[in-house]
Amino acid sequence: MASRNDSNFMDTIVSLCKRRGFVFPASEIYGGIGNTYDYGPLGVELKRRVKEAWWTRTVTMRDDVVGLDSAIIQNPKTWETSGHVAGFTDPMVDCKKCKSRFRADKLEDARCPERPSKRPGECGNELTEPRAFNLMFKTQVGAVEGAGSIAYLRPETAQGIFLNFKNVVESSRMKPPFGIGQIGKSFRNEITPGNFVFRTREFEQAEMEFFLPPEQNDHWYQYWRTERHQWYLDFGIDPSRLRMREHAPDELAHYSTGCTDVEYEYPFGWGELEGIACRTDFDLKRHSEASGKDLRWFDPDTKQKYFPWVVEPAAGVDRTALTFLIDAYDEEKVEDETRVVLRFHPEIAPITVGVLPLVKKEGMPEKALEIDRELRRGRYATFYDESAAIGRRYRRLDEVGTPYCVTIDGDTMKDDVVTVRERDTMQQERVKVGELRSWLADRIATWKRPERKS
Numbered sequence: 001m002a003s004r005n006d007s008n009f010m011d012t013i014v015s016l017c018k019r020r021g022f023v024f025p026a027s028e029i030y031g032g033i034g035n036t037y038d039y040g041p042l043g044v045e046l047k048r049r050v051k052e053a054w055w056t057r058t059v060t061m062r063d064d065v066v067g068l069d070s071a072i073i074q075n076p077k078t079w080e081t082s083g084h085v086a087g088f089t090d091p092m093v094d095c096k097k098c099k100s101r102f103r104a105d106k107l108e109d110a111r112c113p114e115r116p117s118k119r120p121g122e123c124g125n126e127l128t129e130p131r132a133f134n135l136m137f138k139t140q141v142g143a144v145e146g147a148g149s150i151a152y153l154r155p156e157t158a159q160g161i162f163l164n165f166k167n168v169v170e171s172s173r174m175k176p177p178f179g180i181g182q183i184g185k186s187f188r189n190e191i192t193p194g195n196f197v198f199r200t201r202e203f204e205q206a207e208m209e210f211f212l213p214p215e216q217n218d219h220w221y222q223y224w225r226t227e228r229h230q231w232y233l234d235f236g237i238d239p240s241r242l243r244m245r246e247h248a249p250d251e252l253a254h255y256s257t258g259c260t261d262v263e264y265e266y267p268f269g270w271g272e273l274e275g276i277a278c279r280t281d282f283d284l285k286r287h288s289e290a291s292g293k294d295l296r297w298f299d300p301d302t303k304q305k306y307f308p309w310v311v312e313p314a315a316g317v318d319r320t321a322l323t324f325l326i327d328a329y330d331e332e333k334v335e336d337e338t339r340v341v342l343r344f345h346p347e348i349a350p351i352t353v354g355v356l357p358l359v360k361k362e363g364m365p366e367k368a369l370e371i372d373r374e375l376r377r378g379r380y381a382t383f384y385d386e387s388a389a390i391g392r393r394y395r396r397l398d399e400v401g402t403p404y405c406v407t408i409d410g411d412t413m414k415d416d417v418v419t420v421r422e423r424d425t426m427q428q429e430r431v432k433v434g435e436l437r438s439w440l441a442d443r444i445a446t447w448k449r450p451e452r453k454s
């Protein structure tokens, strides 16, 4: 049985993701492109649910946060002003012999490609002095190449929010304290990506800039720390593997008054899932100075203008999806078999209901398809499966984390009652077809993370 403590546990996750259509290596038929991944049918649903869960809680359910979808390629002055052109760098060293490149501050974790038992530099080959390597991807805009046409793929979604601060205030009449949330792709030319989709060059972020009167900074910083921590717990993440790590003063950016990382204990060690940062008025002030546009907020009560301060919860969507996958993975012995089960929260599970006719005759498939259609109309993500023995079908759906299976049997044809099997307990209950949707809604709303032995 695979356990989280096994050194190859990540291989188990990667293999499940490929086999069941969560995540595929990108450009696989051409030999791939290092550490880049595509999301398959179940992966795209999982990620969609992660984004939906974030957006619903952070934007839709609140009257003080609105949404935005800003461009990936912005005017390059954006990145000069934000400090990314000059400072968004990693220190790199090159091996003078094999020409491999490594992060100077991560040599401890790196391996020489020619002698993998050694670290770079310990293998007998000489390394160059560290040099700053900018992580932004450059591209050309327009038909003429040249310095004037250079642009960048955004390395974070946050700056698009600052650029639109005035537009949002004027169009939506929002007043501090209020937030602007955004989900979208970001790009970083990471030299040492790794640990599957934990660190990649192309990834999605879910970021929110919360603009506030400076004197409310401490209140909102604590508020968003608590709220974001609770979000992971509410969606079933193991509390013992989640921690809040407050940055030491020497880790903070020069303009920041505080930052906390939400960290998860991955099989490869503790890692950052999300950062909640106090950015003060740094970004709005800088963009105001550089653009010549006044980005101060006019407070009609005090008749004063000021730059709002910002608290920013910034999460990685791919990292969150990976965390849900790893955290959900469980194995248990059932009779002589090992049952692999992803114990996703039902709102995170890519498929919510499996619809299974007991046998392929006596009108059961037709009845099952009718129920399947009815559930889909009610916006439930279903999967209809009529092939193989019922036990085997349950196992296949357990392995992709489907919380409920509806079985249509001979009795259903007489009394219009189905058997619903719950993934976590494997317990079965008879439910009237007409009450199925409300039964499911109730179970989903009251779902609790099951006690786990592993």
Ligand code: GAP
Pocket: 155, 156, 157, 158, 188, 190, 197, 198, 199, 200, 201, 202, 203, 205, 207, 272, 273, 274, 275, 314, 315, 316, 317, 318, 319
């Ligand atoms: N605007 C602030 C900002 O971008 P960050 O800590 O650099 O902060 C926020 O990024 C989150 O984005 C991280 O906590 C992580 O979850 C995710 N992230 C950052 N770089 C990533 C990468 N190369 N691959 C996957 N996710 C990444």
